[in-house]
Amino acid sequence: MAGLCGFIRWMFSQDGTSFDALRRRQLARPLLDLHLSGSPILVSNTHQCTHFNGNASRRVAFSARGGGHSIRGDISNPPRLDFHRSRRNAVMAPAAVESATMSSTENAPRQNGSVPAKRHEEYQYLDLVREILEEGEHRPDRTGTGTYSIFAPAPLKFSLNKDGEPLLPLLTTKRVFLRAVIAELLWFVEGNTSSLALSEAGVKIWDGNGSREFLDSVGLTHREIGDLGPVYGFQWRHFGAEYVDSKMDYTGQGVDQLAEVIHKLKTNPYDRRILLSAWNPADLKKMALPPCHMFAQFYVSYPRARGASTQEKPKGHLHCQLYQRSCDMGLGVPFNIASYALLTHMIARACDLVPGSLTHVMGDAHVYADHVDALKVQLEREPRDFPLLEINNRDAGCSIDGWKVEDFVVKGYDPHKTIAMKMSV
Numbered sequence: 001m002a003g004l005c006g007f008i009r010w011m012f013s014q015d016g017t018s019f020d021a022l023r024r025r026q027l028a029r030p031l032l033d034l035h036l037s038g039s040p041i042l043v044s045n046t047h048q049c050t051h052f053n054g055n056a057s058r059r060v061a062f063s064a065r066g067g068g069h070s071i072r073g074d075i076s077n078p079p080r081l082d083f084h085r086s087r088r089n090a091v092m093a094p095a096a097v098e099s100a101t102m103s104s105t106e107n108a109p110r111q112n113g114s115v116p117a118k119r120h121e122e123y124q125y126l127d128l129v130r131e132i133l134e135e136g137e138h139r140p141d142r143t144g145t146g147t148y149s150i151f152a153p154a155p156l157k158f159s160l161n162k163d164g165e166p167l168l169p170l171l172t173t174k175r176v177f178l179r180a181v182i183a184e185l186l187w188f189v190e191g192n193t194s195s196l197a198l199s200e201a202g203v204k205i206w207d208g209n210g211s212r213e214f215l216d217s218v219g220l221t222h223r224e225i226g227d228l229g230p231v232y233g234f235q236w237r238h239f240g241a242e243y244v245d246s247k248m249d250y251t252g253q254g255v256d257q258l259a260e261v262i263h264k265l266k267t268n269p270y271d272r273r274i275l276l277s278a279w280n281p282a283d284l285k286k287m288a289l290p291p292c293h294m295f296a297q298f299y300v301s302y303p304r305a306r307g308a309s310t311q312e313k314p315k316g317h318l319h320c321q322l323y324q325r326s327c328d329m330g331l332g333v334p335f336n337i338a339s340y341a342l343l344t345h346m347i348a349r350a351c352d353l354v355p356g357s358l359t360h361v362m363g364d365a366h367v368y369a370d371h372v373d374a375l376k377v378q379l380e381r382e383p384r385d386f387p388l389l390e391i392n393n394r395d396a397g398c399s400i401d402g403w404k405v406e407d408f409v410v411k412g413y414d415p416h417k418t419i420a421m422k423m424s425v
Contacts, residue, residue, distance in 0.1 A: 137150070
């Protein structure tokens, strides 16, 4: 059956159709409906095809349809396997059939000569970029640059530990500006809303939105340069407080959501309301830029090792699910993945939990028109191992406040070269 899977993938690739892109769009329903001698099977993942009656050794005729294509043939007689397309008919040569009907695991990377290696998690990001470039709808946008966009793609999921060691999903097919990721995250955690604080530290990513020209263009003419309004950090630490300006001390005002998250994780880790929201409709018009990454939910699991005593409660693993309404795949998303992974590591340390995973759910996932060529270069690169993360000077159960850039040590980050992309403001 795995041979049929390989053949189906080969067929869809012949005229440039992206099988993975097509499958990603069909998660809610079967991509292909196959009938093996009258017994239906469903194919939604071509690496795992299952014949319902369990008898895969007998001679079976099959047909399949999906994505405007159809195929038919006899799986036990591969040299004459016909397939029909929406635009042309063709007959596969015996060599092509033999190649296509190899087990998908035969061509998979292997470790120790026998066990198929797990596919690198960065391919989730690369596959999504490729899908947007191939299938995305061209749309106008706020910046005037133009984008190629799809809505609600399949979530990306990243592991945050490797064999018990903290792992950081920092993309490797281009260099990510890690110092800026850390500095911005700590700026959020502080509740800071002035871009000048970042700029003075050499991180210029908010300079455009804090400029006099930009603030005036969004009606914030009364704001000083750099005053972004009640953006991310203000909402995390003072949700509901009345915003005056970036210089005011808001201590004790509003809801400290980040402190609430940590308190709930420590006192009631099974709570289903452990949320962190940057989206406050009452404050949107006061912000230089409404939040793109809107909210996160945290969840603690207690996985048991095989053979472990059922009387002994295992240590909790902290998982984060991020929802992002607007996703700039070229510049923003690599930053956001690293940022929320680091935030999860920080919270895990503060709550004495094991970092578990980060799931990234997206709304409008887009590629800016002036990023297309750069991303095509990135797609040609092979991912390398994600780096490990070491946290210094912070014991388990520590405060979420007062962290410094030097507290984070990233080991083994070996990315490909930087790819320059312009930020649209």
